[in-house]
Amino acid sequence: MTCQSKVAVSPKVTSSFVQDVQAIVGKSNVSTADAVRQQHGHDESYHSTEPPDIVAFAESVDHVSQVARLCNYHGVPLIPFGSGTGLEGGVNAVQGGLCLDVSKMKNILSVNAEDFDCSVESGVTRVQLNNYLRDTGLWFPIDPGADASLCGMCATSASGTNAVRYGTMRENVMNLEVVLADGRVINTAGAGRRTKKTSAGYNLTNLFVGSEGTLGIITKATLRLQGIPEATISATCHFPDVQSAVDTTVQVLQCGIPMARIEFLDEVSIDACNKFSHLDLKVAPSLFFEFHGAEAGLENQTKVVAELVKMNGGSEFRWATDVDERNHLWKARHEILWACMALKPGSKPYSTDVCVPISNLPQVVVRTKQMITEAGIIGPMVGHVGDGNFHVFFPVHYDDHVTLKKVHDVSHKMSLIALELNGTCTGEHGIGIGKRDLLVQEIGAEGLAVMRQLKDTLDPKGIMNPGKVFF
Numbered sequence: 266m267t268c269q270s271k272v273a274v275s276p277k278v279t280s281s282f283v284q285d286v287q288a289i290v291g292k293s294n295v296s297t298a299d300a301v302r303q304q305h306g307h308d309e310s311y312h313s314t315e316p317p318d319i320v321a322f323a324e325s326v327d328h329v330s331q332v333a334r335l336c337n338y339h340g341v342p343l344i345p346f347g348s349g350t351g352l353e354g355g356v357n358a359v360q361g362g363l364c365l366d367v368s369k370m371k372n373i374l375s376v377n378a379e380d381f382d383c384s385v386e387s388g389v390t391r392v393q394l395n396n397y398l399r400d401t402g403l404w405f406p407i408d409p410g411a412d413a414s415l416c417g418m419c420a421t422s423a424s425g426t427n428a429v430r431y432g433t434m435r436e437n438v439m440n441l442e443v444v445l446a447d448g449r450v451i452n453t454a455g456a457g458r459r460t461k462k463t464s465a466g467y468n469l470t471n472l473f474v475g476s477e478g479t480l481g482i483i484t485k486a487t488l489r490l491q492g493i494p495e496a497t498i499s500a501t502c503h504f505p506d507v508q509s510a511v512d513t514t515v516q517v518l519q520c521g522i523p524m525a526r527i528e529f530l531d532e533v534s535i536d537a538c539n540k541f542s543h544l545d546l547k548v549a550p551s552l553f554f555e556f557h558g559a560e561a562g563l564e565n566q567t568k569v570v571a572e573l574v575k576m577n578g579g580s581e582f583r584w585a586t587d588v589d590e591r592n593h594l595w596k597a598r599h600e601i602l603w604a605c606m607a608l609k610p611g612s613k614p615y616s617t618d619v620c621v622p623i624s625n626l627p628q629v630v631v632r633t634k635q636m637i638t639e640a641g642i643i644g645p646m647v648g649h650v651g652d653g654n655f656h657v658f659f660p661v662h663y664d665d666h667v668t669l670k671k672v673h674d675v676s677h678k679m680s681l682i683a684l685e686l687n688g689t690c691t692g693e694h695g696i697g698i699g700k701r702d703l704l705v706q707e708i709g710a711e712g713l714a715v716m717r718q719l720k721d722t723l724d725p726k727g728i729m730n731p732g733k734v735f736f
């Protein structure tokens with residue numbers, strides 16, 4: 266278990282190194298203060314804080330490039346930091362070193378409304394972008410619950426509730442500006458390119474999507490945008506058991522209904538949401554739906570889905586048509602992590618994140634539920650079930666080693682079941698430090714060796730976020 270891993274301090278961070286960093290980014294953009302280092306040594310996961318030796322705030326690509334070159338020269342670990350909302354310990358400085366916080370680079374560089382794309386610097390967050398786009402009729406749909414930086418979302422290949430319709434970061438990034446370990450700056454699709462499709466050579470863009478800071482620092486992302494749908498309808502309904510809710514999801518997708526969102530919440534999660542977000546939903550396994558499209562088309566879609574729900578023993582729809590009601594519902598869904606933690610005051614989240622082919626989803630969900638019941642632990646389940654992706658959020662007290670072990674065992678078995686069913690140990694949160702052993706099982710020794718070769722080619726000294734993704 267990685268909860269108690271030891272803090273390693275890089276002996277290479279000398280006072281003259283600190284002075285060199287100050288000379289690049291300015292004195293006020295460098296800190297070795299304990300509070301700042303602690304704050305940058307963890308994300309929102311259960312992994313214990315491992316502070317870097319020094320934190321530097323970059324204000325330009327040039328800053329990033331020069332800092333990388335300096336770290337590379339001295340062999341100092343370099344950990345990119347977006348907004349620290351990751352869930353797999355990606356920013357924890359397991360070997361000490363320099364944390365490069367890129368959140369100050371907050372410019373939205375361009376919006377090409379007619380081409381449905383935009384370019385943003387590394388510190389721009391998804392909420393900032395969507396507020397900026399409000400009057401254009403466009404939006405960026407990828408929505409992890411946190412207001413993460415968009416480049417951080419590229420780094421973890423994030424998704425969220427809208428992925429069933431709009432895809433994940435992988436499908437929505439056209440080009441990335443990346444600073445490599447030795448300070449070189451590349452544009453993964455070529456400078457200024459922003460086409461919907463390309464067959465030009467290797468897909469470098471997607472090499473960096475999901476690379477978790479181990480291959481380079483993403484300083485700019487060119488992203489695809491979507492038109493805001495003419496009509497949006499949300500609805501919830503509940504089911505007698507988990508199986509019928511998940512069966513309904515599979516059938517809705519098999520019917521080819523272009524759902525924008527299908528989210529599963531088990532009865533424990535609904536109870537948590539009711540209490541934390543002041544909803545009054547029936548405490549039972551439930552689905553939250555959202556339909557996007559033209560008014561006329563939606564009527565037909567909602568009718569078909571309502572029929573499938575009924576056939577599986579589900580309840581009538583409870584509609585959320587007006588904007589406030591709808592926003593309240595989805596805000597509750599996005600805040601579910603905190604709602605689940607409130608079930609056990611003082612607890613911290615231990616999250617899981619498996620994804621399987623949709624036809625195997627009922628099996629993995631039902632088997633996981635059984636394991637949670639048998640272990641006698643609190644394990645609210647939530648799923649982006651339209652993607653075959655779901656989470657259990659275990660609220661744990663880190664000093665309760667007995668529960669922590671049970672949680673870890675269930676979580677590990679869940680991942681093994683997903684792998685057995687042709688799935689992945691992480692649909693959207695990444696490998697970080699907690700799932701490195703599972704990555705070997707998922708990809709296989711040869712595949713992993715190729716990943717390692719790529720890493721060694723781009724980062725021969727191994728300074729980029731060491732101890733993540735690989736052992």
Ligand SMILES: Cc1cc2c(cc1C)N(C[C@H](O)[C@H](O)[C@H](O)COP(=O)(O)OP(=O)(O)OC[C@H]1O[C@@H](n3cnc4c(N)ncnc43)[C@H](O)[C@@H]1O)c1[nH]c(=O)[nH]c(=O)c1N2
Nearest residue numbers: 347348349350351355409410413414417423424478483693
């Ligand atoms: C309440 C809540 C709810 C959710 C989630 C989190 C929380 C707290 N998440 C996780 C979220 O997607 C994840 O936090 C972001 O993708 C990471 O963005 P940050 O900017 O915070 O990166 P953060 O700073 O946490 O870094 C994450 C990793 O990326 C690297 N990195 C960050 N910025 C980089 C850059 N510019 N260049 C290179 N590497 C960089 C870091 O080194 C680290 O390895 C999630 N996710 C999801 O997919 N679906 C979901 O539904 C949710 N829901």
Ligand SMILES: CCCCC(=O)C(=O)O
Nearest residue numbers: 410601602614616656658
């Ligand atoms: C444990 C937090 C997971 C957040 C998440 O991915 C979601 O709410 O879907």
Ligand SMILES: [Mn+2]
Nearest residue numbers: 425649656693
């Ligand atoms: Mn999620």
